Amino acid sequence: MYVYNQVDQQLVDQRVEQFRDQTRRFLAGELPDEEFLALRLMNGLYIQRQAPMLRVAIPYGTFSATQMRTLAHIARTWDRGYGHFTTRTNIQFNWPKLEEVPDILAELAKVQMHAIQTSGNCIRNTTTDPLAGVAADEIEDPRPWCELIRQWSTLHPEFAYLPRKFKIAVSGGPNDRASSRVHDIGLELVRNEAGETGFKVLVGGGLGRTPFIGKVIREYLEPLELFTYLEAILRIYNLKGRRDNKYKARIKILVAALGIDEFRRLVEDEWQHLKGGELRLTEAKVQAMKDHFQPFAYDAAAASDTTLQQALASHEDFRVWYERNTQPHRVAGYRIVHLSLKPLLGAPGDITHLQMDVVADLAEAFSFGEIRATQDQNLVLTDVQQKDLFAVWQRLRDNNLARANINTLTDMIVCPGFDFCSLANARTLNIADQINQLFDDLDYLHDLGDIQLNMSGCINACAHHHIGHIGILGVDKKGEDWYQITLGGSATENARLGKVLGKAVAADEVAGTLKVILDTYLSLRQEGESFVEALDRVGIEPFKAAVYEPV
Structure with missing residues (x-):
């Protein structure tokens, strides 16, 4: 790092x-x-x-x-x-x-940490794939580029007071685990016809009260011109973005108003004054940054270990956790371990000081001292040897960090809602508890397969409800909390916004409504078909009828 x-x-x-x-x-x-x-x-x-x-x-x-x-x-x-x-x-x-x-x-x-630009109308924390550097399908580790962007954007004098907050995400390859298409700027590492690595650039994505999926502004950008092109985009936004209405101040509104072709023309014209200039990166600077992110010294003998299979055969709970909360590593003999911060009846994303110390100990003992935070409000140890997985699981289990629910319905993304946030107009944590209580059967959850449930306490969409497979938005109706449900969203390379199921449901009906939706899915799905695949095939109407027109 x-x-x-x-x-x-x-x-x-x-x-x-x-x-x-x-x-x-x-x-x-x-x-x-x-x-x-x-x-x-x-x-x-x-x-x-x-x-x-x-x-x-x-x-x-x-x-x-x-x-x-x-x-x-x-x-x-x-x-x-x-x-x-x-x-x-x-x-x-x-x-x-x-x-x-x-x-x-x-x-x-x-310890080389800060809170600079985590708020305000400036360039916020650049995000990326939590599996960067260890995913077998990535073209290149995106983290060096993220760090370069961080250094370029931190306290940038021209962009300290933008029309509105600004977010950039970088994806390491074609499988987008960075949600880059719902960011103000999304960067995807690609290879051109000559086999050279560069960036596909998307602009104008974002959620909130007016959600948009980002549009491609440039199919291929030479990587050394990254800063010059970002600067051109930010200059056009800074000049032409609205400052009279904060709800219409994001770059997505400007792109939608001008159209992507006109916005691209403006950016390309501005870029002519910048590209090849002093902001152009050098190979030496890029390589110096990449040197900070070199692969660890992996143990070549790790692949020959046989103790994992013995532990899987002997401990059913460990086997279930292994199958749900770990995934393959690009190096044989290692696994990527996901730590669930979604305990039963606990606030999603919360972690105690004691648990933090445990995670630090595990990272030092088993994962080269490094930890990743994810956009799903979980943590990851990316480099655990197979032989150590049972010991890691035992320690996580003893500290309420081993719930085998990664990518299931209860692995919810949830904002703090009205209990904490001054912007929220509905509670969320009580609804998360309600859902956890009804869906506490792991066999049932695992049978449902991968489902992303996102719940926001207001239209600002901090929990990204628009792009959840199932999205829940809390709204206030005459002092009472009601919840609007959307289906079919996605944050991947096929990013799309969910469709509203129908009228909002009362607070005490949310979990029951989800049960109807999921039972409908189970009755309709074909063999091996995921929730989203079934929804794509049959459409939203069967789910709407089941919820609002029960027989």
């Missing part, structure tokens, strides 16, 4: 002291509320429904055991003993005291 140099460290340290002084002046009444607002947002600090919330950046989801231990220390020292992982692979602390936030930031800086 990337390691700070002296300049990086100095920048982060100085930012901490700058914000310490800003906070002191605000608390002393020397800095008006409206001026402090933009300053705290640029340092990841929100004021939520019950307390301040600090969002800490985990660039492209990769962090170390040492950094995890610092997060655990922060959780028990300045918070209420836990943190919350988000769909942007960041972590949030929901209960810090405003006057103590600079101390938290100083502690983060000691």
